[in-house]
Amino acid sequence: MKFIDEFRDKGIAEGLIRKIRKTCTRPIQLMEVCGTHTVAIFRYGIRGLLPEHIRLLSGPGCPVCVTPNKDIDLAIALSRQKDVIIVTFGDMMKVPGSTSSLQKEKAEGRDIRIIYSSLDALKIAKENPERRIVFLAIGFETTSPTIAVAMLQVKEEKIQNLFFLDSQKRVPPALRALLQSKRLGIDGLILPGHVSAILGTKPYQFISKEFGRPAVITGFEPLDILQGIWQLIQQIEENRAAIEIQYRRVVREEGNPTARSKIYEVFEEDEGIWRGLGLIPNSGYRFKESYKWMDAKNFDVEVEPTREHPECLCGEVLQGIKSPLECRLFKRVCHPENPVGPCMVSIEGTCHTYYKFQ
Amino acid sequence: MCLGIPGKVVKLEKNVAKVDVGGIVRDISIDLCPDVSVGEYVLIHTGFAIQKIDEEEAKETLELLRKMAGAI
Numbered sequence: 116m117k118f119i120d121e122f123r124d125k126g127i128a129e130g131l132i133r134k135i136r137k138t139c140t141r142p143i144q145l146m147e148v149c150g151t152h153t154v155a156i157f158r159y160g161i162r163g164l165l166p167e168h169i170r171l172l173s174g175p176g177c178p179v180c181v182t183p184n185k186d187i188d189l190a191i192a193l194s195r196q197k198d199v200i201i202v203t204f205g206d207m208m209k210v211p212g213s214t215s216s217l218q219k220e221k222a223e224g225r226d227i228r229i230i231y232s233s234l235d236a237l238k239i240a241k242e243n244p245e246r247r248i249v250f251l252a253i254g255f256e257t258t259s260p261t262i263a264v265a266m267l268q269v270k271e272e273k274i275q276n277l278f279f280l281d282s283q284k285r286v287p288p289a290l291r292a293l294l295q296s297k298r299l300g301i302d303g304l305i306l307p308g309h310v311s312a313i314l315g316t317k318p319y320q321f322i323s324k325e326f327g328r329p330a331v332i333t334g335f336e337p338l339d340i341l342q343g344i345w346q347l348i349q350q351i352e353e354n355r356a357a358i359e360i361q362y363r364r365v366v367r368e369e370g371n372p373t374a375r376s377k378i379y380e381v382f383e384e385d386e387g388i389w390r391g392l393g394l395i396p397n398s399g400y401r402f403k404e405s406y407k408w409m410d411a412k413n414f415d416v417e418v419e420p421t422r423e424h425p426e427c428l429c430g431e432v433l434q435g436i437k438s439p440l441e442c443r444l445f446k447r448v449c450h451p452e453n454p455v456g457p458c459m460v461s462i463e464g465t466c467h468t469y470y471k472f473q
Numbered sequence: 474m475c476l477g478i479p480g481k482v483v484k485l486e487k488n489v490a491k492v493d494v495g496g497i498v499r500d501i502s503i504d505l506c507p508d509v510s511v512g513e514y515v516l517i518h519t520g521f522a523i524q525k526i527d528e529e530e531a532k533e534t535l536e537l538l539r540k541m542a543g544a545i
Contacts, residue, residue, distance in 0.1 A: 116528060116531060116532070117479070118479040118514065118526055118531055119479065121531070121535055122535070126542065127538050127539060127542040128542075129542070130541065130542020130543060131538065131541065131542055134541060134542070149475060150474065150475075151474070151475050151476055176475075177474060178474045179474060204474070204519075206474065231519060231520060232502075232519045232520030232521070233519065233520075234502060234520055235520075253474075254474060254475075255474070255475060257474075257475040257477070257518055257523065258474065258475070258518065258519060260505050260521070260523070261502075261505070261518065261519050261520070261521045261523075264502065264504045264505065264521070307475060308475075308477075309475040309476075309477045309516070309518060309523070310475060312477075312516065312523055312524040313523065313524075335477075338538055342534075342538060342541075345541075361534075363527070363530040363531075363533070363534055364526050364527050364528070364530040364531035364534060365477075365516050365524050365526055365527075366524070367524075371505060371506070371523060371524055373505055373506070373507060374505040374523060377504070377505065461474070463474055
């Protein structure tokens with residue numbers, strides 16, 4: 116078993132679509148929270164296969180897209196310090212800050228390096244003891260434990276020149292904010308498979324208990340997504356609301372407690388600022404006392420005042436309120452080579468996905 | 474960003490596993506999945522195994538899907 120091809124079987128997919136069409140009797144709106152789901156849904160043409168009365172909305176599940184401008188501006192200001200090396204996941208390079216981007220700064224000669232894993236940052240720090248290394252720590256619960264492991268190793272190996280610019284986010288509080296929003300009617304949630312591999316089902320229970328909505332933790336292959344949609348429709352038709360796991364081969368009820376314990380060794384929950392959604396209580400982290408020295412926000416640098424493009428609709432696109440097609444900039448001014456907002460930058464951003472597949 | 478790819482553990486050395494990903498063997502941290510064994514599959518995210526993949530569950534899901542798809 117390869118755990119990929121088997122879940123792309125055309126015959127089974129056709130059977131599932133027939134079943135979905137037959138079972139779903141009323142108009143419903145489902146939100147796929149995760150950007151990886153959005154890409155898979157477009158890549159496999161799933162929207163076009165569903166009946167018209169099942170509407171899929173794309174949510175805020177792209178860590179690059181929800182990083183606020185002021186954090187990008189700070190990263191840019193830090194990159195201009197002579198002794199600083201910025202290390203980052205590749206997706207962050209093109210994200211426009213108020214007047215520049217890391218890619219533009221790199222072209223100007225700043226030392227900005229793309230890494231694949233948080234552990235690569237440790238290696239760069241050891242190889243450059245005379246420089247200060249700043250790792251742009253972005254990501255959801257899938258990535259946060261890997262950042263925490265790097266921080267634990269910094270402490271253990273007494274590395275003194277690796278710092279973290281934290282813009283990580285926690286997914287469940289953002290879902291609460293979305294469900295509280297009166298502008299969106301969400302009948303069910305397709306929950307992110309890999310965030311949930313860490314979290315398990317418990318942090319999502321409020322979705323069914325407090326908001327009466329069903330939610331299904333779903334994998335990323337086409338059959339996973341169709342089965343996830345099918346499980347949601349079944350719950351809606353039966354007037355049930357539970358947190359179910361479709362992606363059973365990877366997600367356990369209890370999640371990954373080892374990974375969660377790493378996060379909470381170094382961080383405490385704190386408010387988080389999301390592009391588009393604003394300040395959400397408990398949706399971010401702050402450094403625990405003995406790790407505070409690693410916080411790159413302590414650096415003494417001057418950051419330019421934050422500015423956003425007045426016509427960019429990323430904020431509303433992230434909440435599922437508007438489609439990229441409603442944005443005046445989409446395809447005209449804003450495209451992957453010249454992105455105005457972060458949703459066009461990230462390969463998992465909703466605007467980028469629409470541009471590529473629609 | 475939350476991409477994960479499956480791979481098979483072929484060797485273990487302390488907290489690093491040699492993992493076969495589609496024929497290419499890579500070093501993967503098992504700090505987040507310490508109880509993994511040789512021969513098991515793991516889900517890899519940014520150089521870390523973040524969860525074991527349960528082959529039995531995968532087979533059950535596929536079996537269920539086949540039945541559902543054929544039941545109409």
